[in-house]
Amino acid sequence: MVQVVELGHGSGGRLTGALTKRILSRFASGDGFQMEDCAFIDGRTAITIDGFTVSPNDFPGGDIGKLAVCGSTNDLAVRGVRPRFLTMSVVLEEGLPFSDLDRWMESAASVCRQLDVALVAGDTKVVPRGAVDAIFISTCAVGDRVSRHILGAANLRVGDAIMISSAPGLHGAALAAARFGLKTDLLSDCAPLWPSLSPIVELPGLRCMRDCTRGGLGTALCEWAEASGLGIELDEEAVPWDERAGAVCDILGFDPLYLASEGCAVIAVEPTQARECLAGLRSAGLSPSEIGRATSEHPSMVGMRTRIGGLRFVDMPSGEILPRIC
Amino acid sequence: MVQVVELGHGSGGRLTGALTKRILSRFASGDGFQMEDCAFIDGRTAITIDGFTVSPNDFPGGDIGKLAVCGSTNDLAVRGVRPRFLTMSVVLEEGLPFSDLDRWMESAASVCRQLDVALVAGDTKVVPRGAVDAIFISTCAVGDRVSRHILGAANLRVGDAIMISSAPGLHGAALAAARFGLKTDLLSDCAPLWPSLSPIVELPGLRCMRDCTRGGLGTALCEWAEASGLGIELDEEAVPWDERAGAVCDILGFDPLYLASEGCAVIAVEPTQARECLAGLRSAGLSPSEIGRATSEHPSMVGMRTRIGGLRFVDMPSGEILPRIC
Numbered sequence: 001m002v003q004v005v006e007l008g009h010g011s012g013g014r015l016t017g018a019l020t021k022r023i024l025s026r027f028a029s030g031d032g033f034q035m036e037d038c039a040f041i042d043g044r045t046a047i048t049i050d051g052f053t054v055s056p057n058d059f060p061g062g063d064i065g066k067l068a069v070c071g072s073t074n075d076l077a078v079r080g081v082r083p084r085f086l087t088m089s090v091v092l093e094e095g096l097p098f099s100d101l102d103r104w105m106e107s108a109a110s111v112c113r114q115l116d117v118a119l120v121a122g123d124t125k126v127v128p129r130g131a132v133d134a135i136f137i138s139t140c141a142v143g144d145r146v147s148r149h150i151l152g153a154a155n156l157r158v159g160d161a162i163m164i165s166s167a168p169g170l171h172g173a174a175l176a177a178a179r180f181g182l183k184t185d186l187l188s189d190c191a192p193l194w195p196s197l198s199p200i201v202e203l204p205g206l207r208c209m210r211d212c213t214r215g216g217l218g219t220a221l222c223e224w225a226e227a228s229g230l231g232i233e234l235d236e237e238a239v240p241w242d243e244r245a246g247a248v249c250d251i252l253g254f255d256p257l258y259l260a261s262e263g264c265a266v267i268a269v270e271p272t273q274a275r276e277c278l279a280g281l282r283s284a285g286l287s288p289s290e291i292g293r294a295t296s297e298h299p300s301m302v303g304m305r306t307r308i309g310g311l312r313f314v315d316m317p318s319g320e321i322l323p324r325i326c
Numbered sequence: 327m328v329q330v331v332e333l334g335h336g337s338g339g340r341l342t343g344a345l346t347k348r349i350l351s352r353f354a355s356g357d358g359f360q361m362e363d364c365a366f367i368d369g370r371t372a373i374t375i376d377g378f379t380v381s382p383n384d385f386p387g388g389d390i391g392k393l394a395v396c397g398s399t400n401d402l403a404v405r406g407v408r409p410r411f412l413t414m415s416v417v418l419e420e421g422l423p424f425s426d427l428d429r430w431m432e433s434a435a436s437v438c439r440q441l442d443v444a445l446v447a448g449d450t451k452v453v454p455r456g457a458v459d460a461i462f463i464s465t466c467a468v469g470d471r472v473s474r475h476i477l478g479a480a481n482l483r484v485g486d487a488i489m490i491s492s493a494p495g496l497h498g499a500a501l502a503a504a505r506f507g508l509k510t511d512l513l514s515d516c517a518p519l520w521p522s523l524s525p526i527v528e529l530p531g532l533r534c535m536r537d538c539t540r541g542g543l544g545t546a547l548c549e550w551a552e553a554s555g556l557g558i559e560l561d562e563e564a565v566p567w568d569e570r571a572g573a574v575c576d577i578l579g580f581d582p583l584y585l586a587s588e589g590c591a592v593i594a595v596e597p598t599q600a601r602e603c604l605a606g607l608r609s610a611g612l613s614p615s616e617i618g619r620a621t622s623e624h625p626s627m628v629g630m631r632t633r634i635g636g637l638r639f640v641d642m643p644s645g646e647i648l649p650r651i652c
Contacts, residue, residue, distance in 0.1 A: 010452030087375035126336030138464035
């Protein structure tokens with residue numbers, strides 16, 4: 001049997017990890033690869049790249065242009081890096097109406113203006129009808145570190161407070177509702193996390209942050225537990241679940257823990273600075289919640305304390321939930 | 327009539343320029359956009375991004391993995407920049423055999439090892455069957471300037487010598503032959519231009535260089551003439567045309583001036599340093615030729631002195647010659 005790439009390899013979960021490791025194993029630099037949202041090429045400059053294939057290209061609360069800039073700059077923001085430069089590669093399908101392209105590029109440009117990020121390099125390719133579905137965009141963002149130290153899962157310590165910047169899963173829920181024709185007023189949370197995170201990035205006790213995109217809150221926490229070797233305990237009742245997203249999950253059979261966000265960060269901070277961290281996030285207009293802690297129990301695993309008091313272990317998704325979410 | 331993206335917008339010629347300007351017009355930074363192969367984000371650090379959609383993914387002399395690393399690092403090399411870091415975004419079609427992916431990634435990694443370039447960040451997406459043709463790759467390369475000053479078309483002066491590092495158009499000719507089933511032993515010239523160009527990048531009289539990719543030698547020279555306001559005179563007889571590439575052009579009706587190369591640079595240098603420049607390129611194993619000069623005649627236009635002594639004006643291609651060449 002020929003081994004092939006499956007949709008599950010795009011889930012953001014365990015199979016995506018396996019695909020990434022498979023590719024990295026070829027590269028000499030693969031051993032030192034930072035499995036974080038972006039990479040530092042010196043102590044100060046960070047870089048990240050993301051591909052965007054979202055379907056539909058226009059979704060409630062955003063479009064592929066907005067998503068492409070938010071997605072890559074958010075990967076910088078969660079490592080305490082101020083986004084400064086963007087490069088963009090666009091693959092277009094023959095026959096794409098310019099009115100669509102113009103609208104998506106205006107969305108992308110609008111986020112760049114908001115962030116004071118300069119588009120410095122780009123590339124366009126046009127492929128014959130059928131060789132790509134309308135448009136794919138890859139964006140690579142570069143910025144400067146503002147945080148006092150380099151943020152990352154390796155900084156996690158027992159007792160650290162875990163918080164979330166807003167309700168998780170709204171992007172995935174809005175996309176799913178749109179794709180399956182469910183009536184809802186849900187909008188994607190697609191938005192830049194910079195400068196919203198700037199009030200907290202200089203906190204000395206800030207450990208790490210992560211953009212809860214593909215794979216959702218559940219996957220982000222599992223990656224932290226595995227990378228740090230610590231356990232993470234999540235209080236189900238403390239998570240600010242969105243009721244409409246919950247309803248979409250109930251109807252479609254999804255677990256909200258794995259639904260993607262595109263403007264929501266999970267944050268770990270030294271416990272004595274948790275209040276200051278929450279206050280800083282509120283000052284930026286976010287509605288954060290403390291949702292859990294790092295623990296010496298169940299090392300490398302995430303346990304969710306359920307509403308009825310049980311402990312449910314959370315694993316990464318191993319198959320695909322919803323392809324082309326970002 | 328709805329205005330749509332056409333294949334010609336991917337040619338690398340005039341329509342590609344129009345598409346690029348259309349996108350850039352949305353961005354605040356568009357006015358200061360450097361229309362060169364890469365952009366400096368400070369006096370020293372340069373960045374470039376390219377998308378790769380080549381078909382077939384395996385071609386005589388290379389594959390999409392090798393091309394993706396050569397293509398983006400060559401864009402640095404021609405501006406006197408040593409490539410150091412790479413980020414890569416890969417979009418895969420559901421059902422792609424891992425044996426293909428592994429081979430292409432090994433090709434990419436092999437060029438990285440050769441260049442001592444570290445892959446520092448990456449992204450993978452998987453889309454359902456039919457949403458992409460097998461694999462598209464975007465690579466963003468970052469490096470440090472080695473040249474004494476910043477190279478670019480604005481440096482061109484009347485009298486500058488124009489040279490080419492090898493026979494032009496071999497990539498395009500090999501791709502065209504493969505795609506149309508012509509029997510030939512032609513190989514793509516796909517190869518890294520670093521460190522081959524390193525012996526000349528510190529020449530004080532080096533003006534600018536360009537990677538003759540999509541749109542070929544003809545388009546590269548037209549862009550220089552337009553950017554500098556000078557005329558460029560090309561000696562047809564001095565160009566080291568490859569006979570097999572010429573035969574492919576004769577059969578398929580292509581103009582070799584516009585055939586893409588993927589390891590061939592056009593170089594402009596102060597005339598008193600032309601010999602030193604040629605010697606430097608030869609020391610790196612290249613077979614360069616002096617092919618023309620910058621002139622005050624026919625400003626902003628390229629004229630080719632033909633074998634029979636006439637002057638043929640060279641314009642950028644306005645339609646698509648061969649889609650998915652890179």
